[in-house]
Amino acid sequence: MSDRQAELDALLVRIAAAPDAEALRAIERETLEKEGVVARLLASIPTLPPQERKATGQWANQMKRAVEEAASARRSAFEAAALDAERSGAGFDATIPGKRPERGSLHPVTRVTRELEDLFTSMGYVVLDGPEVELDWYNFEALNIPRDHPARDMQDTFRCDPEGNVVLRTHTSPGQVRAMERMKPPFRAIVPGKVFRQETTDASHEHTFHQMEGLVVGRDLSVGHLIGAMKTLLRGVFGREIEVRLRPGYFPFVEPGFELDARCPFCTEGCSVCKRSRWIELLPCGMVHPNVLRSGGIDPEVWSGFAFGLGLSRLVMLRYGIDDVRHLLSGDLRFLEQFA
Ligand code: DAH
Numbered sequence: 001m002s003d004r005q006a007e008l009d010a011l012l013v014r015i016a017a018a019p020d021a022e023a024l025r026a027i028e029r030e031t032l033e034k035e036g037v038v039a040r041l042l043a044s045i046p047t048l049p050p051q052e053r054k055a056t057g058q059w060a061n062q063m064k065r066a067v068e069e070a071a072s073a074r075r076s077a078f079e080a081a082a083l084d085a086e087r088s089g090a091g092f093d094a095t096i097p098g099k100r101p102e103r104g105s106l107h108p109v110t111r112v113t114r115e116l117e118d119l120f121t122s123m124g125y126v127v128l129d130g131p132e133v134e135l136d137w138y139n140f141e142a143l144n145i146p147r148d149h150p151a152r153d154m155q156d157t158f159r160c161d162p163e164g165n166v167v168l169r170t171h172t173s174p175g176q177v178r179a180m181e182r183m184k185p186p187f188r189a190i191v192p193g194k195v196f197r198q199e200t201t202d203a204s205h206e207h208t209f210h211q212m213e214g215l216v217v218g219r220d221l222s223v224g225h226l227i228g229a230m231k232t233l234l235r236g237v238f239g240r241e242i243e244v245r246l247r248p249g250y251f252p253f254v255e256p257g258f259e260l261d262a263r264c265p266f267c268t269e270g271c272s273v274c275k276r277s278r279w280i281e282l283l284p285c286g287m288v289h290p291n292v293l294r295s296g297g298i299d300p301e302v303w304s305g306f307a308f309g310l311g312l313s314r315l316v317m318l319r320y321g322i323d324d325v326r327h328l329l330s331g332d333l334r335f336l337e338q339f340a
Contacts, residue, residue: 007037008063014099015070021078025070031067038064103338109210112316113192116212119236123229125188125214130175136165136234138174142295143253151252156198158308168196172213173253176288179215180296185303186218192312201322210312210328215288217305219299223256226306230283232262233308237315238265245279254286254307265318273318280318284309296326 017025031037041060045053086092128335155170161329175191183189191210199205205277218231227244234242242262249259260283270276285308290300313325323327329337
């Protein structure tokens with residue numbers, strides 16, 4: 001056997017016997033790196049007689065490959081041994097469950113919106129969408145609120161252009177007019193969505209919140225139909241019959257207009273939610289004003305309608321006992337995780 005072969009064999013024996021990864025690294029260093037055997041062999045080539053050069057180069061490469069393969073095999077053996085040790089060691093418990101992937105959940109507003117959409121579609125309503133950046137026409141004018149009308153002050157409006165023709169919708173009511181443009185009467189529609197008001201925020205006021213508009217257009221509709229629909233709605237939301245009362249309420253787009261109060265579902269004696277009054281102001285509504293039907297291209301001599309504006313954010317707060325509306329859009333995971 002040549003000296004070279006003997007040298008390589010000795011190296012391979014050392015690698016196979018290396019006690020740990022560190023010892024293995026040291027052997028690799030002394031053979032493969034800068035001052036290693038292989039490097040020295042390669043560096044010596046120019047000084048050799050020409051007829052020996054090729055063989056020496058080949059040998060250096062052969063050695064390099066042999067060392068690399070042996071080292072890699074030894075390293076795999078270390079890893080397998082470490083895994084075996086871990087598996088058989090006292091610290092290893094194969095029955096410990098794996099890490100659970102984190103799961104997201106629906107936002108409470110989304111959840112209640114979807115429930116209500118299911119409820120309303122089961123009653124023959126279609127679900128419509130409208131733009132959040134809205135024309136003044138749809139948000140005000142078509143709803144019987146002309147430019148200089150004092151009712152404009154009821155809603156502090158974010159305006160998007162100097163002329164005031166474009167606004168962030170202050171309510172979902174413009175969805176009524178858009179619904180009338182899109183559908184032939186008779187029809188029933190709801191329009192859930194975000195609305196915006198330029199307001200100082202506090203626990204019960206937020207610049208962005210959610211409403212759900214409802215509109216029913218048909219022949220000879222009366223306040224009785226309106227009340228019936230609202231009671232069905234509340235039964236769906238609270239899962240049981242809820243007593244209601246109507247108070248007169250003023251909204252330019254309905255006549256007559258009402259504030260519908262629901263018996264507080266949380267108490268019998270009065271509580272903080274109903275402010276001890278036993279009634280919760282829940283649903284402004286009314287019979288659609290003839291001017292609004294006309295704005296939507298519907299003849300008020302033939303058709304009548306009722307409309308309601310459900311405060312979705314408020315309903316979500318009631319449902320889950322949330323005491324500050326600002327939690328809803330805070331994006332705070334500590335809040336949202338409670339609905340997982
Ligand atoms: N749009 C009104 C608001 O945001 C709420 C409202 C009142 C909607 C009466 C209606 C209605 O559809 O009939 O204050």
